[in-house]
Amino acid sequence: MNETTETKKSSTIALVLWTMAFCFGYSILRYHIFGPVPWKDLSFFTLNKSICFTSLVLLIMNFGFGPAKNLGLRIPDSWLNARMAIGIIAFLLVLLHAFMSLLLFSPAVYPQFFEVDSKMTLNAGLSMLGGVIAFIILWGYNLSFKTTLREDMAFIAFITSRKFLLWAMLFTGAHLVFMGYSGWLNPQGWHGGMPPISLVSFALFLAGYVINFLGRE
Template sequence: MHKFFQKLLDTKHHYFLSFNLKYCILLFPLAYAIVRYNLAAGVEWSQLPLYITNKALAMSSVLALLFAARAMLRGCRKSARSLGKMALHCAWLHVLLTLVLLPAGYYPKLSLFVQTSGGEQVMQMASFSATANLALLFGLLCAYLFFVISNGQVNGLQKQILLYLQICTLAYHLLFLGGYSWFAPGSWPAYLPPITLLSFTCVLLLAYFHQKVGKKR
């Protein structure tokens, strides 16, 4: 009976820690995005439900992937699977919200600018710059690979290769999306690093963890 209750307590403790971790993965990026964009950059609070939340969800997805890889490295397959699902849900919400925000002109740096005969630069809402095309391409490839991997139809070496491809596409997506501002701290609101830079750092750690997991196998 004692062993039964001890096992029950251990299980409850595990779920409590798992819940707290997921809670932090969702809340930390949102809090950071609010501080950086709403408070430091002066973005209107009306943009919080979609624009700011979309940025937070993107980082939450990367963080969930990172902690999933860490859990896998420690042999906690159940936690890794749960965090992987969380990362997938955050990623797909990020994709859907981005598709809503793109046509509304929320990302002017992704749009193509043309010069009129009078020398004025005008943004073309229906066209993307070359860098934006690459950022969106790698983002969609990453989302597709995420879907293929989570589908459960691939295993072993094939899954490992797809995981590395996913990490590469995610890294390139972030690089083309925000790399232009990573080395200009003077342009950062309150000197707070861009979410793309923080996420890219997490992706590097993710690649390291996956390499360690591969060696353990």
């Protein structure tokens, strides 16, 4: 294994582990230390939120390092070289989050997303729609790096284009907004004064979107 490959591997591991540590730590503090969530829910409910949070931050890194470099920000080459690996890990975490959310999504766990008759609220439906579309786009984006078929070149050029990616990112933002904006407007309900994960995620998403809008070629 040459030095470049070793550096790339080390950077990927470091970025992923530090991101996971921050996201898991934030989730535990907010929901268990300062919040009312019982510790028995750490293994699935809180873990799912942590995985979602981690995947979003990693995706922001994956899509943001290049444009940030174009804007003149100092991004280490080792971070740039780690983007593909970070993107793959982020996609796997998104996939895991999707499966876990399907198991958790019920009136008993998320009563705020359901009407009295157990039907989803409008906000829940819009959030789910945004999440599903964002996931499909991310899946297609990952596939675009794994195909060598000549007839797919037009698809690859389209799905990796600046215009498409900027529009596609908005579905992730919509997923976050409709999922949690009601809690954003109630600081008194923030456990330990810590903003909801959806709000922190949206703030990071917004920063990443601006960087992509200004710096993506």
